[in-house]
Amino acid sequence: MLIYVARRLALALITCAAISVLTFVIIRLPPGDFVDAYIANLAVGGSSVSADQAEAMRHEYGLDRPVPVQYALWIVRVVQGDFGVSMVWKRPVTEVIGDRLWLTMAVSIAALFLTWTIALPIGIYSAARQYSIGDYIATTLGFIGLAVPNFLLALILMYLGFRYLGLSVGGLFSPDLAQAPWSWAKAWDLMVHLPLPACVLALAGTAQLVRIMRANLLDELRKPYVMTARAKGIGEIRVLVKYPVRAALNPFVSSSAYLFPYLVSGSIVVSLVLGLPTVGPLLLQALVAQDMFLAGTIVLLLGILTVLGTLISDLLLMWVEPRIRLQGRA
Amino acid sequence: MSVTATTTSEERFAQATQLQLTWWRFCRHRLALISLGVVAFFYLIVIFADFLAIADPHATDARRSFIPPQGISLFDDGAWRPHVSGLKGVRDPKTFKLAYAPDPTRKVPVQMFVHGYAYNLFGLIPTDLHLFGTEKGQAIDGIFLMGTDQLGRDLFSRLVVATRISLSIGLAGVAFSLMLGILLGGISGLYGGVVDTVIQRLIEVVRSIPTIPLWMGLAAALPNTWSVTQVYFAITLIISLVSWTELARVVRGRFLALREEDFVIAAELAGASQLRIILRHMLPSFASHVIAAVSLALPVMIVSETSLSFLGLGLRPPAISWGILLQDAQNVQVLAGAPWLLCAAIPVIIVILAFNFLGDGLRDAADPYG
Numbered sequence: 084m085l086i087y088v089a090r091r092l093a094l095a096l097i098t099c100a101a102i103s104v105l106t107f108v109i110i111r112l113p114p115g116d117f118v119d120a121y122i123a124n125l126a127v128g129g130s131s132v133s134a135d136q137a138e139a140m141r142h143e144y145g146l147d148r149p150v151p152v153q154y155a156l157w158i159v160r161v162v163q164g165d166f167g168v169s170m171v172w173k174r175p176v177t178e179v180i181g182d183r184l185w186l187t188m189a190v191s192i193a194a195l196f197l198t199w200t201i202a203l204p205i206g207i208y209s210a211a212r213q214y215s216i217g218d219y220i221a222t223t224l225g226f227i228g229l230a231v232p233n234f235l236l237a238l239i240l241m242y243l244g245f246r247y248l249g250l251s252v253g254g255l256f257s258p259d260l261a262q263a264p265w266s267w268a269k270a271w272d273l274m275v276h277l278p279l280p281a282c283v284l285a286l287a288g289t290a291q292l293v294r295i296m297r298a299n300l301l302d303e304l305r306k307p308y309v310m311t312a313r314a315k316g317i318g319e320i321r322v323l324v325k326y327p328v329r330a331a332l333n334p335f336v337s338s339s340a341y342l343f344p345y346l347v348s349g350s351i352v353v354s355l356v357l358g359l360p361t362v363g364p365l366l367l368q369a370l371v372a373q374d375m376f377l378a379g380t381i382v383l384l385l386g387i388l389t390v391l392g393t394l395i396s397d398l399l400l401m402w403v404e405p406r407i408r409l410q411g412r413a
Numbered sequence: 414m415s416v417t418a419t420t421t422s423e424e425r426f427a428q429a430t431q432l433q434l435t436w437w438r439f440c441r442h443r444l445a446l447i448s449l450g451v452v453a454f455f456y457l458i459v460i461f462a463d464f465l466a467i468a469d470p471h472a473t474d475a476r477r478s479f480i481p482p483q484g485i486s487l488f489d490d491g492a493w494r495p496h497v498s499g500l501k502g503v504r505d506p507k508t509f510k511l512a513y514a515p516d517p518t519r520k521v522p523v524q525m526f527v528h529g530y531a532y533n534l535f536g537l538i539p540t541d542l543h544l545f546g547t548e549k550g551q552a553i554d555g556i557f558l559m560g561t562d563q564l565g566r567d568l569f570s571r572l573v574v575a576t577r578i579s580l581s582i583g584l585a586g587v588a589f590s591l592m593l594g595i596l597l598g599g600i601s602g603l604y605g606g607v608v609d610t611v612i613q614r615l616i617e618v619v620r621s622i623p624t625i626p627l628w629m630g631l632a633a634a635l636p637n638t639w640s641v642t643q644v645y646f647a648i649t650l651i652i653s654l655v656s657w658t659e660l661a662r663v664v665r666g667r668f669l670a671l672r673e674e675d676f677v678i679a680a681e682l683a684g685a686s687q688l689r690i691i692l693r694h695m696l697p698s699f700a701s702h703v704i705a706a707v708s709l710a711l712p713v714m715i716v717s718e719t720s721l722s723f724l725g726l727g728l729r730p731p732a733i734s735w736g737i738l739l740q741d742a743q744n745v746q747v748l749a750g751a752p753w754l755l756c757a758a759i760p761v762i763i764v765i766l767a768f769n770f771l772g773d774g775l776r777d778a779a780d781p782y783g
Contacts, residue, residue, distance in 0.1 A: 098618045105627065112634035230766035232716045234723060235739070235758050242748045242755065341620050348625035352720050356743065366626060367724060370633035378633070382626045389623045 087401065095394045102386035103161070107154050110379035161383070167376035171369070176380045180362060184384055186273075187354070187361035188392070191346045193277050194284035195396065198342060202289045206296025206335070210304060211323055221293060228290030233349045237283045237356040256360070280357055284349050288342050295338055299331035336400045343392045347385060435701055438778040445774020451767040455580060455760070460535070462577045466570035467546045467556050469530035470733055476502075477565030479751050480513045480557045485523055495523040497547075497556050521547050523556060560753040562741055571733055572757055578734040579715060580764070582649055586714040587707050589653035594660025595703070599691075601661065602668025609665075616658045624655045625720065632726040641732045648727050652717045656710060663706040667699035701779030709772035712765040719761055735761050 122132050132140075141147050148156075160167070166176040209218045231239075256272050303309070304327055312322045354363030362381045369378040429437070440446060458465060480500065487495050499519030502511050527546040534540050547555055559568040601612040631651045635644055671677055680690050715735075721727030722736025723743070730737060738757035742748055748755065 094614065094617060097614065098621050101618050102622055105622070106630075109627075109630035109634060112631070226766060226769070229769055230712075230762050232720060232761065232765070234720060235761065238739075238742065238748075239755065239758070241745055242752065245745050245749055246752070344621050344623045347623040351623075351625045351629070352724065355724065366629060367726075370629055370726065373633070378630060382630050385626050386622055390621055393621050 084401075088398065091394055091397055095390050098390045099387050102390070103158055103383060104154070106379045106383040106386070107157060109382060110157075110375045111150075112375075166380040169369070169374055169377040171372045171374045171377070176377050179377060180365065180381065180384070183360060183362045183365055184381075184388070186359070187347070187350055187363070187385065188388055189273070190277065190280050190284065190354070190359065190361060191343065191350050192392065193281040194288070194346045194350070195343055195392075197278075197281050197285040198288040198292060198346075201285065202292035202296060203335075205289075206293045207300060207323065207328060209293065209297040210300035210331075213301065218297075221297075225290040225293050228286040229294075231286075233283055233287055234352040234356050236286060237280075237353045240279070240283065241357060280350075280353055280359055283353055283357070284346055287349070288346060292335060292338065292342075296331060296335050299333075299335065300327055303327035303331045332403065336403065341393075343396055344389050347389045347392070431697070435778045439774055442770075442774035442777065444770045445778075448767040448770035448774070451763065452771055455576060455764055455767075458573060459577045459580050461544075462574045463532035464534065464542065465544050466567075466573045467529070467543065467558075468567040468570045470566060470571040470574045471731060472530070472566065474565035477555070477557075477561050477567075478511070478563055480561040480565075481751075482560040482568075482753050482756075483515075483557050485556065485558075489520065496520045497523060521556075523547060559756045560751065562751075562754065563747070568738070568753065568756060571738060572735075572760065575733040575735050575738055575757070576760065578645070578728065578732060579718060579736070579761075582645065582652075582718045582734070583711045583714040585646075585649045586653045586656070586718075587710050589649060590657035590660055590710065590714075591703070591707060593653065593657035595664050597657070598661035598664030599668060602665035602672070603691075605669075612661070612665075616661060619655060619658050622655075624717075627655065628652065628717065628721055629724065629726050632721055641728070644728055645732070648718060648721065652714055652721075656713055656717070659710060660703070660706050663702055664699070667702055668695070671695050671698060701775065705772055705775035705779050708768055708775055711772075712768040715761070715764060715768075 122137060125132055138147075164177070168174070169176050169179045172179045205221050209221045212218055256269065256276060306327075309322060309327055312326065313319075317325075350359075350361060351363040351366065353359070354361040355367060358364070362385060366378060366381045368374075369381065426434075483497050483500075485495055485497055487493065489496055497520075498515040498517060499521050500513045501516040503514050504511055523545055524547065525545050527543055528541045529543040529546050531539065531541040545556075555567065557567055557569070559572065561567055562571075597612050597615075601609045628651055632648060635647050639647070677690060677694060680694050685693070718727055718734065719736035719739065722734050723739050725740060727736055728734050735757055738754075739761075742754040742757065
């Protein structure tokens, strides 16, 4: 088990390193360097920077050194918590991002729990009552969930809400609380607004997991040991839950590991449609304005938090699934 | 009588090639078969997009802004005379907004094979023939099956032409990721050991990165000066850089399973070269799995492109794709006035559904023990 945890940790570290390199590439991709963009930005405001000053800035940021050294300098700053200055907002990047990162995670985590809690019982029901009306409904909903990209679903829901209920379904807070500092009232307000975006996000993942759970459980239910258990007179629910469900959980668990990155990804687009105050809209603005430090930081932090989330969900699932715990020993 | 019937069908079964067996199994999947038809239909639209379009998808006309969808009436006074009713602009006395209402006094006949805007059929033959349309008349005398957008462009024509980019980018993207997937998955499965471990970890790393922020970052870094074609290929490349992992996983799994098979060992003992074993003996037995994986990867590609273009980071106008059409529908205020803009969502949903069913059917058919 320790080996398993160690392997997971090592992998998470490698992934974080890979994400940091990719982020660095993204920051550096646009033509010209950060100082060029900064000067151009100042020029718009009417002030100018002399060539000496520009050279000094380049030196300060290490832009006159080879690329690997630049990466090293950048990563050292990042580790110390200095993510640079947003060019559009003219404030430190961390200040601009503020709560948004945590709200993104809140939406994604809510969607993750929703996916698990919906998919598991529906999957079990669909398999136990194969070809029943409930199974058909679940299957149909599953296919719709699979086929409708979540931003489209958000768009359609928002239109229907606007058209027939006359309300705006977007946002994570009521208008009067949006700018208020954190309080219990605001936290409760968030809890009330969270289910809709979480549902929109969770639908596709739920559809996939229901299909996986149903298929695996059906395979298990045909095995002789289930018949033996029935023959011994064990109650139907106990027969189902005690062994076949646990055995069928394995593929369910392994596909869940990739669910979290997928949800975080989806939350970006859904946030844009529903106007959620997550990092999604900020990232788009930053990218359109070529504010690369802000954009890079968002990609980096989002990536690292996703890796952490995946790690935690892996460890949680290890607790559920004994076979993973034993894997390291073989 | 029945005995001979069974024997002949059994004989047929015994003599059938692997491909035939797969095809028979596939035909048992009603839904997959229908989906195959749907997919084929959409690719036919791709080929004949300009021929099917009614109006020039790029032509703007302020006098046709936000015309609601119209139906075609087939009969007029009991006689076969397909027509659409003419339109007249009516100003709302309160909001001063221009709205269009059918004008029952005028009927615009619909004709087959009319001459419209010029285009190149298959990109080669210059022509201006279109399947159906109206004779040139007033600006608002057209057929607007799905209405028009703010700039007065016919949504149906745009949707038809958008199919070309949206569906072809999927194919191009899958081709790229298939190359990557077969190469890396093949190496991984064939050599095993350290190489395998490294590639497997690489796949895990790629899969645990949230894709959309990454795509957004890469796509936004494309220079503004690039032409539509350059952006198209760059976007394809970006999308496939992340989606090759699933294909690599399938290829590796197959290689690992086949490596131990008796017929592969027999071929090795007979002195066949490695390349010959792979191409002649292993490839035929996992090609169907790869095809199934490809048809499941295609919808992912299509959704990715649609999402990116929807965000305004993918293809840029004047290119037309489903995502770009949906971009117009992003705003609730606009949607409330012109709900028909959501029409662009319909083909997206149908195509994704069809590819998913098709992929499922192919995967089941490819499995000889299924």
